[in-house]
Amino acid sequence: xxxxxxxxxxxxxxLLIMATTVTSMFVVEVFVDDVEDTILGxxxxxxxxxxxxxxxxxxxxxxxTAHLEAVFLPxxxxxxxxxxxxxxxxxxxxxxxxxxxxxxxxxxxxxxAPNGKLFLAQDITIMENRSSLVQLALVxxxxxxxxxxxxxxxxxxxxxxxxxxxxxxxxxxxxxGIAMPHINTDYRDQEFCDIAxxxxxxxxxxxxxIEREKSFVKLASHELRTPLAVMSGALNVLEQRQNxxxxxxxxxxxxxxxxxxxRDDTEVLLELARSEVAKGSARAVVLQEIVxxxxxxxxxxxxDHAGRIVVYNDNPxxxxxxxxxxxxxxxxxxxxxxxxxxxxxxEVRMVENRISVRDFGSGLxxxxxxxxxxxxxxxxxxxxxGGFSNTTFGLxxxxxxxxxxxxxxxxxxxxxxxxxxxxxxxxxx
Numbered sequence: 001x002x003x004x005x006x007x008x009x010x011x012x013x014x015l016l017i018m019a020t021t022v023t024s025m026f027v028v029e030v031f032v033d034d035v036e037d038t039i040l041g042x043x044x045x046x047x048x049x050x051x052x053x054x055x056x057x058x059x060x061x062x063x064x065t066a067h068l069e070a071v072f073l074p075x076x077x078x079x080x081x082x083x084x085x086x087x088x089x090x091x092x093x094x095x096x097x098x099x100x101x102x103x104x105x106x107x108x109x110x111x112x113a114p115n116g117k118l119f120l121a122q123d124i125t126i127m128e129n130r131s132s133l134v135q136l137a138l139v140x141x142x143x144x145x146x147x148x149x150x151x152x153x154x155x156x157x158x159x160x161x162x163x164x165x166x167x168x169x170x171x172x173x174x175x176x177g178i179a180m181p182h183i184n185t186d187y188r189d190q191e192f193c194d195i196a197x198x199x200x201x202x203x204x205x206x207x208x209x210i211e212r213e214k215s216f217v218k219l220a221s222h223e224l225r226t227p228l229a230v231m232s233g234a235l236n237v238l239e240q241r242q243n244x245x246x247x248x249x250x251x252x253x254x255x256x257x258x259x260x261x262x263r264d265d266t267e268v269l270l271e272l273a274r275s276e277v278a279k280g281s282a283r284a285v286v287l288q289e290i291v292x293x294x295x296x297x298x299x300x301x302x303x304d305h306a307g308r309i310v311v312y313n314d315n316p317x318x319x320x321x322x323x324x325x326x327x328x329x330x331x332x333x334x335x336x337x338x339x340x341x342x343x344x345x346x347e348v349r350m351v352e353n354r355i356s357v358r359d360f361g362s363g364l365x366x367x368x369x370x371x372x373x374x375x376x377x378x379x380x381x382x383x384x385x386g387g388f389s390n391t392t393f394g395l396x397x398x399x400x401x402x403x404x405x406x407x408x409x410x411x412x413x414x415x416x417x418x419x420x421x422x423x424x425x426x427x428x429x
Contacts, residue, residue: 005164007157009157009160009161010153010157011153013153013157014150017146017149021142021149025138025142029135032131032134033131036131040127043122044094044105044120045107047070048118048120051118052118055114055116056113056114060072066123067122067123068120068121069120069122070118070119071083071119071120073116073118073119075115075116077116079117083121085099085104085106085121086108086119086121089106089108091108091110091117092108092109092110093106093108094107096124101125102125103124103125103128104122104123104124105121106120106121107119107120107121107122108120163189164192167183167192167195170183171183171199176206179207180203180207182203182204183196183199184196185197185200220270221270224266228259228262231259232256232259235256238252254300258297264324264328265328268323268329268401282321282322282323283322283324284319284429285319285320285321285322285324286318287318287319288316288350290327290328291311291313291350291355292311293328294331294332295309295311297332298332298335298336302339308339308344309335309339309345311348311349312347312349312351313349314350314351318350318428319428319429320429321427322405323405326405327401329401330397330401331357333395333397333398334357334394334398334421335357336394337395337398338357338358338359338361339359342359342418344359353424353426354422354423354425355422355425356420356421356422356423357420357421358418358419359420360418361418362416363414363415363416363418364411364414364419368395369411369414372395372399372409372411398421405426405427406426407423407425407427408423408424408426409421409422409423410423
């Protein structure tokens with residue numbers, strides 16, 4: 001599942017706040033330690049200068065107070081008389097030494113007049129304890145700042161994303177049609193205004209496109225019905241003359257049946273183009289009859305296909321309430337597609353509420369199967385060049401019809417051993 005923009009923005013803001021807080025705390029810690037070391041170092045150097053002057057004047061006496069110790073070791077004297085924390089150091093030196101629970105800042109320097117070594121040790125235990133307390137306080141402050149930063153990041157992200165969510169909601173609520181409401185362009189940020197205006201321009205163009213398509217459908221409806229009416233009238237005239245032989249009458253009946261099928265298919269295609277199907281055209285039919293009539297029409301129209309379609313039906317009396325013309329168109333396109341892609345038999349199986357059409361060809365192209373299996377995408381199956389082949393156009397009709405009937409289209413198989421389509425029927429009676 002993809003993360004939301006609000007979550008990503010809140011995470012980014014929190015990471016920036018956290019990085020800023022950690023960097024600030026680190027700089028403060030370094031600065032405090034540097035100030036502490038500088039002050040202590042300067043104090044010890046001042047004390048060393050003072051005791052050096054005492055030595056030069058002959059007034060020096062070793063001292064040891066609660067926080068300061070000063071010892072002078074004349075040249076040539078063994079350092080065994082010194083405390084352990086003064087021994088074994090190369091002069092000059094200055095460092096912190098732990099003696100039990102006490103922290104000493106030890107300082108040593110070589111003197112020439114008088115000749116010897118001066119050692120100083122300052123107890124900085126209180127200062128170290130205070131430094132630890134300061135560090136703990138810094139950690140608590142950093143934690144508090146991060147907690148505040150977390151809520152600031154979440155609140156800030158929601159505030160920043162709010163207009164984007166409003167814009168997204170308006171776009172999602174826009175239903176396609178002739179008169180689509182345009183979305184609001186009154187945003188404080190110019191970028192959102194630009195997006196809204198661009199989408200409104202798209203809606204305006206789409207409205208004109210839909211209106212043009214509906215006008216074309218109306219024109220096509222008129223233009224297609226006219227020649228069909230002329231053909232029907234001509235067939236009536238031929239029948240009224242009553243001078244046709246039995247063979248010609250049989251041929252005339254086939255022509256009339258084909259013309260009626262063409263009329264029904266034309267009406268269905270026009271209704272599909274208008275995204276509607278007349279409610280009154282649904283009626284109860286026997287599924288076996290529609291399948292057999294479709295097969296008969298195909299075999300009569302193309303004698304080469306005769307005998308190649310094998311039907312298996314475990315429920316010959318299965319009745320459904322549907323639009324016969326739609327079902328006939330669906331089956332005809334599936335069967336034509338199967339016959340076109342194989343020279344072997346084509347199997348039609350009707351088991352329970354499923355209709356299966358299987359061929360033994362080389363399978364469908366990958367892009368066609370991906371489009372047919374996709375959910376919630378436009379019903380467009382085009383070739384690589386953007387046009388329609390016989391196969392893709394027929395399968396487009398199959399998918400449109402299934403969507404209109406509320407049936408499920410499944411590709412059970414599509415490989416080098418053949419293709420199998422399964423139609424799940426949901427209008428049983």
